[in-house]
Amino acid sequence: MKHLAVGLWRRALILGAVVGTTMAAVAAGLDSNLPSTQQLGQVTYLSGGIGLDQSEAIKQVMKDYSLTLTFVGTTRNGNEYLAGVPVVITDAHGQTVLDVASAGPYVLAMLPDGRYTIAATYRGKTERRTVSISTTQHVRQVLSWVM
Numbered sequence: 001m002k003h004l005a006v007g008l009w010r011r012a013l014i015l016g017a018v019v020g021t022t023m024a025a026v027a028a029g030l031d032s033n034l035p036s037t038q039q040l041g042q043v044t045y046l047s048g049g050i051g052l053d054q055s056e057a058i059k060q061v062m063k064d065y066s067l068t069l070t071f072v073g074t075t076r077n078g079n080e081y082l083a084g085v086p087v088v089i090t091d092a093h094g095q096t097v098l099d100v101a102s103a104g105p106y107v108l109a110m111l112p113d114g115r116y117t118i119a120a121t122y123r124g125k126t127e128r129r130t131v132s133i134s135t136t137q138h139v140r141q142v143l144s145w146v147m
Contacts, residue, residue, distance in 0.1 A: 033057035035103060042112055043089075043097050049104035050083060058106050065108035066133045068140045071120065072105070073147040080147070081105035087120045123147075 034057045035048035045065075049055045062068045067089075071082040087107055089098040092115045100107065111133045118129045120143045127143040 031057070034061065038100075040098055040100075043109055045098060045100070045107060045109040047100060047103040047107045049081065049106040054104070055106075058104075058108065062106075062108060062140075063138060064110075066111050066135075066138060067107075067109045067116075067131065068138070069102075069107040069109075069118065069120065070105055070140070070142045071102060071107075071122070072142060072144040073122070074144055075147045079144070082122060082145070085120050085122050085143075087118065090117045090119075092116070118143075 033053040035046050035054065037044055037046045046058070049058050069087065071085045073080045073082050081104070083102055083104045085102040087098065087100055087102060088096060089109065089111070090096050097111065097116070098109060113134050115130065115132050118131065118141065120127050122145045125145055127145065129141050129143070131139045131141065133139060
């Protein structure tokens with residue numbers, strides 16, 4: 001009976017090691033698909049989402065950023081993700097804290113607590129949003145344009 005218990009214990013340890021190794025490999029795979037983070041002043045951000053692997057990797061880390069922006073074009077046939085969208089985020093004092101062109105349909109930013117205005121432009125049309133960022137909540141905005 002003792003040998004059976006030891007055998008089961010060893011199998012459980014091996015299974016745990018295999019599952020842990022597999023989960024670590026999956027996490028590492030997601031990390032390798034993430035675009036690199038950038039720093040501009042106090043703002044850490046990343047942008048991308050081109051391709052399924054990168055899009056899935058970004059979705060896994062959205063919760064780690066205080067602001068997620070998604071850019072969508074609406075057509076007669078449905079929605080399309082957009083890239084190359086210029087984005088300017090200003091603080092409550094009108095100071096620009098982020099000025100980038102999106103490298104894909106997502107921009108994730110870690111902003112200090114406060115009130116911000118987002119201006120994103122596509123094909124000459126600017127969409128604006130005002131958001132309040134705090135450590136207690138994640139803000140997600142979908143900006144869309146009719147194409």
